[in-house]
Amino acid sequence: MNYKIVIDSCGELLERWKEDERIESVPLTLTVEGEDIVDDETFDQASFLKKVADSPNCPKSSCPSPERYMQAYDCGADHVYAVTLSANLSGSYNSAVLGKNLLLDEKPGQKIHVFDSRSASVGESLIALKIEECENQGMEFEQVVETVEAYIESQNxxxxxxxxxxxxxxxxxxxxxxxxxxxxxxxxxxxxxxxxxxxxxxxxxxxxxxxxxxxxxxxxxxxxxxxxxxxxxxxxxxxxxxxxxxxxxxxxxxxxxxxxxxxxxxxxxxxxxxxxxxx
The missing domain is CATH 3.30.1180.10 (Hypothetical Protein Tm841; Chain: A;domain 3)
Structure with missing residues (x-):
């Protein structure tokens, strides 16, 4: 496994990614009326929408811990990339960066880059798709980072x-x-x-x-x-x-x-x- 893409669960997964060991979704947790709902493959959209509609309070989300990101990064891949929802909307980006630093303390040679999508949802999906495209073209790690950061700038x-x-x-x-x-x-x-x-x-x-x-x-x-x-x-x-x-x-x-x-x-x-x- 030459590369791995870690995407927080605000990014929607393409169907083929769900069976690809190079792609990992790290779940946020949603809270409605004190009930925690993990945003993973067990998420039930219809049930969640009903809970939100029935609640007078705003649902909340909490980002993955730095340790959870660190666990996802520690995979044996040569190149590791993370994609998070906008740092201006969530703490997920900061948590992903902290997780990177934790792993680099133990494995200083590991190549990891965290992308702030400055978007959400399928904006993150498109960024992960761009990383995949660059890796499949055989780009070096630094070139992938430069190309994808430029792509994020162009996204709307x-x-x-x-x-x-x-x-x-x-x-x-x-x-x-x-x-x-x-x-x-x-x-x-x-x-x-x-x-x-x-x-x-x-x-x-x-x-x-x-x-x-x-x-x-x-x-x-x-x-x-x-x-x-x-x-x-x-x-x-x-x-x-x-x-x-x-x-x-x-x-x-x-x-x-x-x-x-x-x-x-x-x-x-x-x-x-x-x-x-x-x-």
Whole structure:
């Protein structure tokens, strides 16, 4: 095993990765009303969404420990890479870096790099895919790091949420604004800044109009799209994801495209009906 990619569980896994020993998902833990739910292969999306909907409190997530990351890195691979959700949204990046330092204390020659995705969900998946591509091309470790960091700089993340409750509960949206938005069926079109924070790009009345506005932003912001992979994740709405995919592909050409259902952390943030697009 020449390389290993460690990705925190906010990043969705391609189906073929689930059987690949070079890819390991390190789970975050979700908490709803005092109940801890590990975001691994046992995660039950339908059950989790019901628990969140029934709770007046905001669900929370806790990142893997540095020791858990260290355990994942200590694998015998020549090159080890970690991909975490944005350092501006979670402590997962800092924990991954601490885990790297712990292992380097014991094995100072180990080559490890931690990538701050400055994104989440399928943004992380695309970064892991880029690492895999670089390794399969036979790049040296330093060249992989340089190439992938440049790729992260070029990445754009967009999302539209059907349900604003998690944003309201965690204080990112005031009760009044959430109420008005819900009453008027206003849906924000959101994106990620270059630093990996969340910004509202636009809004529209109704989910379908908001999704098409998002498509406009994607098409207008796409650069060199024919050489990029388009990734879409959805929370319990595959038909909506397909509509968004087809609308985007009518506007731009891409190298490849994949659509995945959200795992635990992305489900918590996107909530039922949410769509995330990264290119």
């Amino acid at each position: 993340t967009y999302f539209v949420l059907e349900n604003l409750e998690t944003l309201r509960k965690n204080g990112r949206l005031s009760n009044l604004k959430a109420f008005v938005a819900s009453a008027l069926k206003i849906k924000p079109v959101m994106g990620a800044t270059p630093e990996g924070t969340i910004v509202q790009l636009d809004q529209a009345r109704g989910i379908n109009k908001a999704l098409m506005k998002m498509v406009d932003y994607i098409a207008e912001g796409a650069k060199d799209s024919e050489n990029k992979v388009l990734a879409i994740s959805h929370c319990n709405c595959p038909e909506r994801a397909e509509i968004v995919k087809e609308a985007i592909l009518k506007r731009i050409s891409v190298k490849d495209v994949f659509v995945l259902d959200t795992a635990g952390v992305s489900t918590m943030y996107a909530n039922d009906g949410g769509i995330i697009v990264v290119i």
